[in-house]
Structures are given as C-alpha cells and as structure tokens.
Amino acid sequence: MNVEQARFNMIEQQIRPWEVxxxxxxDLLAVVHREDFVPPAYRALAFVDMQVPLREQGRNGQCMLEPKVEARLLQELQVRKHEKVLEVGTGSGYMAALLAHQAQQVHSIEIVPELAAMARENLRRAAVRNVTVHDGDGARGLPGQAPFDVIVLSGSVAAVPQALLDQLKVGGRLAAIVGDEPVMRASVYTRTGEREFGHVEVFDTVAPRLLGFDEPPRFRF
Structure with missing residues (x-):
C-alpha cells in the first residue's frame, strides 16, 4: 500500500466532501499519522471510511471513529493553542494526538486499562508530550484539573452528564455524539454563563457507546 497516497485519498475523497x-x-490530518495509532491487526484499515476495532473481535465496541467524524468534530470545536482540553475515551490515542497539536495541554481518560496503556505507548512513539492519559471513569470528568476550555467525548452517550458540562469554563465547548441507534447527532454544547448552556446539532452519525455512562431506563410493557 502506498501510505501517502492512501492518506491523500482519505483527506480528499472522504473528509473534504464531508464539509471539512x-x-x-x-493539514493536521496529513501530519499526524493515523496508521501509527491503529492496532497492527487492522492497519490495512487505517484510511478506510469505517470504524476500526481497537480490541480483539471488537470487544465492548471500542473503536476508532471514522476519519471524517474525527475531522468534523475538530473543525466544529476550533481548538486554540492556549486552551486546555479534556478527552473522554482515549482509545488508541489518535484523537488525543490531533488535539495535542492544536491545544496547550490535553488530559484524556480511558476506562479500559489495556487501551490506556496502548495509547500511552502510541503517544510516546509519536513524540506527543502534552497529553496525559488517565485511567478512570470519564463520566465523572477530571474535577481536579477543571475547568477546561474544550471537552471531547470520543464515543456516544445517551445524554451528556451535567458533571461534565460543569467542568467547562464560561465560553468553553463540549462535543459529543448523543442519542440512541439508529438516530444519533453530534452536538456542540457551549457554556454561556455560570448556569447557562447552549447547544447546536451539527451532523448525524452513529458511534459505539462510551463505557461507564448511565443509560435511560427502558419502558417495559
């Protein structure tokens, strides 16, 4: 496989047509090598328009999101060099690496120790030094490091916990994929005041659930 041609095709044929x-x-997608964050067994899928499993047989649904989804979230958040970012769901560390090139500091939380270890090693090999990977439950955020300018949920949730929204600075943004299959929407929430939040729905997609987040009760008949 011609890796650079595959990367070019990913950007020009998948990502740019998706309004990125x-x-x-x-430019960032050309600099951060996605293939270096894909598990070896799935490396041939690094530039394909699909979710890439992160664990054997896709256990618990953990995956890298489609390149176009990652890129669109980055575009919507408009991260700046002085900002502090929280990512929930480190996975392979790829999204954290992208954010690290845009931000001053990135904290990323991963609930699966195996994935946290993999992400740390991937980031070390890629010489990304401004990311700290934390083991833990991302639904609670990182109160000790709050407030954040930007929070990114790298997976879907039924609803965004208030605990995460409260860890935003005023003017801060949170991106999440919210809803239930078959209808989920990527949304950006903005903290507009001490108790005020606004949000916009930016595109439809479907993503695996982040572990550790509450699900709404199901009706029983």
Missing amino acids: LDQGVL
Missing part, C-alpha cells in the same frame, strides 16, 4: 474545509484541520 478548515485548512488547519486538513
């Missing part, structure tokens, strides 16, 4: 036109984001 921010040149800074497009």
Whole structure:
C-alpha cells in the first residue's frame, strides 16, 4: 500500500466532501499519522471510511471513529493553542494526538486499562508530550484539573452528564455524539454563563457507546 497516497485519498475523497474545509484541520490530518495509532491487526484499515476495532473481535465496541467524524468534530470545536482540553475515551490515542497539536495541554481518560496503556505507548512513539492519559471513569470528568476550555467525548452517550458540562469554563465547548441507534447527532454544547448552556446539532452519525455512562431506563410493557 502506498501510505501517502492512501492518506491523500482519505483527506480528499472522504473528509473534504464531508464539509471539512478548515485548512488547519486538513493539514493536521496529513501530519499526524493515523496508521501509527491503529492496532497492527487492522492497519490495512487505517484510511478506510469505517470504524476500526481497537480490541480483539471488537470487544465492548471500542473503536476508532471514522476519519471524517474525527475531522468534523475538530473543525466544529476550533481548538486554540492556549486552551486546555479534556478527552473522554482515549482509545488508541489518535484523537488525543490531533488535539495535542492544536491545544496547550490535553488530559484524556480511558476506562479500559489495556487501551490506556496502548495509547500511552502510541503517544510516546509519536513524540506527543502534552497529553496525559488517565485511567478512570470519564463520566465523572477530571474535577481536579477543571475547568477546561474544550471537552471531547470520543464515543456516544445517551445524554451528556451535567458533571461534565460543569467542568467547562464560561465560553468553553463540549462535543459529543448523543442519542440512541439508529438516530444519533453530534452536538456542540457551549457554556454561556455560570448556569447557562447552549447547544447546536451539527451532523448525524452513529458511534459505539462510551463505557461507564448511565443509560435511560427502558419502558417495559
């Protein structure tokens, strides 16, 4: 496989047509090598328009999101160099690496120790030094490091916990994929005041659930 041609095709044929036109984001996708964060068994899928499993046989659904989804979330958040970011769901560390190139500091939480260890090693090999990977339950955030300018949920949730929204600075943004299959929407929440939050729905997609988040009760008849 011609890796650079595959990377170019990913950007030009998948990501740009998905309304990702921010040149800074497009340039970043060429700089951070996605293939270095894909498990060896799935490396041939690094540039394919699909979710890539992170564990054997896709256990618990953990995966890398489609490249176009990751890119669109980055574009919507408009992360700046002075900002502090929290990511929930480290996975392979790829999204954390992208965020690290845009932000001053990234804290990323992973509930599966095996994945946290993999992400640390991937980030070390990629010489990404401004990311700290934490083992733990991302639904609670990181109160000790709050407030954050940006929070990213790298997976889906039924609803965004208030505990995470409360860890945003005023003016801070949180991106999450919210809802239940078959209808989920990527949404960006903005803290507009001490107790005020606004949000916009930016695109439809489907993503595996983040572990550790509450699910709404199901009706029984």
